[in-house]
Amino acid sequence: MTWLNGLNIGIIVILIGLYGMLTKTNLIKMIMCLYVMSSGVILFFISLGYVSGGEAAIFENGVKAMVDPLPQAVMLTTLVIGLGITALGLALAIKTYEDNRTLDTRKLKEKEE
């Protein structure tokens, strides 16, 4: 089961999100897919710095293997950005529903034309 590592699962999660993004027509579901894609990238990036049996990167006596702290720090930023984007996207979805009484992209397109 060596293929079952964070990198591969990250890519699979991104592809699941991308599939949802391309097929779903509900605005809320699209935002969920966006967050799934973003989670996949976060998993991928964190797994890059993962060392099996490693510890936190604090230099003390007895620490042999340690995980790379930079991907974790960087992905913390991405998580926060993802949160902000999701909140904004949901707010826009609410406004869209208030205006059009629908969340279906096909019906929205009909209304615009």
Add this chain to the structure above:
Amino acid sequence: MESTPILIITFPLIAAFLTHLTKYTNIKRGAELVAALGLIIPLALLITTAQTIFTGNILEYNIGGWPVPLGINLVIDGLSFFFCALVIGIGLLILLYSMGIYLYARRYYSLLLIAFSGILGIILTRDIFNMYVFFEILAVASYVLITYKRKPRTVTASFKYLIISESTWVFFLLAIAMLYGLTGTLNMDSIASQIGVIYNSNPQIIHLIIALMMISFGIKCGMFPLHTWIPDAHSQAPTPVSSLLSGLILKVGIYAIIRIFYLLFKPILLQNGAGLLLTYLGAITLIFGACMALVQDELKKLLAYSSINQIGFILVGVGLGSYVGLMGGLFHTINHALIKTALFFCAGIIISQTGFWKVSQLRGVWKRMPGVTLAFSALSLAIIGIPPFNGFFSKLFILRAALMKGHLILMIILVSGVIVTAAYYFRVIGTFFIPWESKQARDFVPNPVGPFEHVSAYIIAAGCLIIGIIPGPILSIIEPAIRSLLS
């Protein structure tokens, strides 16, 4: 001054917060004043660095004092200087236009300044993840700015932009992750020094990274298959925001393409024809934008498709990779930013005065608004590339670069692109100068348009003519930018 790069980014950000505090003061138009200061101070700071840049040096600042591979560093070199000057200049003109009416309030100026801060950050940073963060700052500010005047269609346009843009940033993050995994650093210069070795041992992964980056920046600059957010967002946004989107945000995508491809992948780009990929995508973008603009009836949508068309010209120039091509590409960047900003200003004035937003309804507007229609016509001539105006030189440079590389098909595409551009702009100008007027809707009340709007459009129209007659000063700013790219 050593800390100039960080100050250029922070001043608009500080001003963005101060605009909200002007609520508690008695200063008339305090928010506008603070917003203008938030851009004028960075401009002054930028001018102080001009001496260093023109002598071919760079200005570097390490955030927190951490040396390069560990910390984030901000660099002003020729290219950054050129784009910073462009952004601050256009930014001040957009502020000038917004000042005209009281329609735009503190929240608007605050968001606008956050967007400018994000753009300046993208331009100055040399840390690839930091670039992503600034891109997100810019993106969030622009999603909200599009919906500033809340109508059902603005919300859907903004949502479309959000979904398309955010899903491609996932690809950019993936590319960053791969680069980090391969090189162990996020600093662009350090990555660039290692990329050649990686390419020799494993070219496929570099191709994958280039493809991922191309997708994510193609979205920002409106490259052909990724342009779908542009027409909606540009036509639904309030006028100054349309100018911001077309004039600056598309240019940031161009900047990112130039920076990433020329700094990181330059040897690969010139060796294996990845640059030609950019050129041919540019050519397709050009033809597509021109054809779509030809059939549009909405004025703002026509201008949006025209932006896609002109971005195609820039991409062709940049992708050719030669000195003349880059000169044409960068010169056209500045020309298109100026002209399209002003065209959106004129379109905004015309639409708010007549209430018509379709070209076919705008018959005979020159009688009511001679100044604005004349400015619009002059700017259209400039973007087509008719000699006394600035668009002529940039398109000439791009054509010459194509000729020097011997791409005959490319030349035919470029020339036909210019002809189609002329066709759709002359259709608009022709409608404006029809001797009879369209009937006004009975209950229509024209929105007030102040002198500031007119002045900002006229300044740019005059500027285009002056640059067309004396292109020397602009070329001397582009010169160090190209030197920093090709050295």
